[in-house]
Amino acid sequence: MDDWEQSWSAAMRAERRGDAATYAWLLGEVAAYLRPRLCQRLARLGQGPDLAEDILQEVLLGIHLKRHTWEVDRPFTPWLAGIVRYKLMDVTRRVRREAGRRYVPEVAEWFEAIAAPIEDLDARLIDKEKPLADLPHKESDVVRALAIEGASVGTTARRLSISDGAVRLLFHRALARIRGRAVQALKDIGS
Amino acid sequence: MSTPEATDQLMAKLAAQSGQAVQPWPLCRRLCLAALVSLGGVALLAASLLGVRPDFMASLATTRQIFKIGAVLALALGALTLALAAARPERGRPVIQALLPGLVLLLLGAALDPSGSLWGRGPTSPLFCLGAILGLALLPFVLIFITLRHEAPARPGYAGGAAGLLAGLLSALGYTIACRADSGLFVAVWYGLAILLVTLAGTVLGRRLLAW
Missing domain, CATH: 1.10.1740 (Rna Polymerase Sigma Factor; Chain: A)
Known part of the structure; x- marks a missing residue:
């Protein structure tokens, strides 16, 4: 200073x-x-x-x-x-x-x-972006909004012009997909 | 509009104007000058429009007049400090305590000298004093607002309030030359009310006039 x-x-x-x-x-x-x-x-x-x-x-x-x-x-x-x-x-x-x-x-x-210092947050953001890269567009948008930007379901729904239910569904599917990939990745490492 | 390129263009444009800002005197000096000029102006107006009170010089030796002038003067100095701090963009510690000495004097004056009717008559009637202080406050009000207009107050409403307070106090101080009522209670109540009204006007107008 x-x-x-x-x-x-x-x-x-x-x-x-x-x-x-x-x-x-x-x-x-x-x-x-x-x-x-x-x-x-x-x-x-x-x-x-x-x-x-x-x-x-x-x-x-x-x-x-x-x-x-x-x-x-x-x-x-x-x-x-x-x-x-x-x-x-x-x-x-x-x-x-x-x-x-x-x-x-x-x-x-x-x-x-x-x-607030932002370097550490940036680093974490980059890590979070990686698993999103291969998701379908809508799913990655929803995950980014909810999990990374911390927006509410309602806000996200309005921004993406879809219903609240659809946001929850997409988020659920995306998480399942990410989880599946992570499990697969672990297996790959193990074998 | 809102692209980094546009911002770069804006910065280039602003940089080209470097060295072109008019550098006025320091705020402190300008505000003190405005206060002194207004005080002189108010006293002159009060003397010519309302007439100097016949026993003004003699009254200066009385305790009640000393208390009255002392309180208003101390409050005015406090308000000057307040206005100075409020005119700047920096986040300052609140300096409300600058008004404390004046307030103590005012209340002390009222407590020690409750003589004299609260509802005097003629040129010592409350309404007359109220109207006189409000009317005379116009000059300091305008001068101080002009002075602060070029500043960058962090909170325009607050700065306006401080300016109004100062204007009201300067008006009251100049008006003492003509005012025939100087009982402690009368001064605390009616001068106080008039000054509060000017402060209120300053707060409201400050939000508009001192925003930047």
Whole structure:
């Protein structure tokens, strides 16, 4: 955090001198930091990367339009966190208004998501994807939604435009198939 | 729109504008200036529209007037701290306790000096004071909102409330030059009510005007 504070606040000071390259680097850094965190969180909520990119753009624009409110003798990262928090809250409110009943994370959850390390989760995701690869399309979609993204049966049913019962059936079949393959794989290893 | 390529384009566009933001004075200095100008303005307006109370200089030596001015001044300084913190995007510790000294003075004044009718008459009637403080608050309200408009408050409603509180207190402080009622109880109740109303207005308007 201290390293970020130093290099990022230095970049903000460079921006004041009109150093476009350093400022572009800073915006890129912020985007690189936020993008995977936003994407991952939204994926778990069953949202596409579109919304994550939308939010990211809002945040970058917020930083840009309010950059004069950062005073050089104050720490930069708390300021930045404030801008991000505000924009997340803003977008959450907007999306919730537009979507009505669709689930949108609370600010606290956002922050938990953004603060949490994601490497281990990514690794686990990759492992989980492997057994899904050979499943029929619908089955793998259902397993991904229920077991990996943690969506509810109802949400998954709506997203895939099928009935709740069909979701349960597909999930059941998929698990049986995965189990069968695992047993087969164990036998192969044994022989 | 929502692709990483579009984001890259956006970043390039923003970077091209580097160094172009107007750097105003630090917020602290601007807000203090706005507060001082409004205070002077309110006092001037009160003096010219309502007239300075004839015994103003003499009243400065009385305990009740000292308590009144002391309480409002302390509250105004507290509100200034509040507004300063609220105007920033950083998550700050709540600084509500900045109002504590002023509140204690106000309540102490009311407890020590319950003399004087709560329902005075003429230029010392509660409605007159209420109306005067509300009317005079317009000037500080506008000046402070203009000052905060360019900031990035974490919570616009809260920032608006702090701005309203400050405006109401500055108005009350300037109005003491004309106000003939300075019994502790009267001040706590009616000044308090007027200031609360301005705070409320600030909260409501802040949600709209201070959002960014």
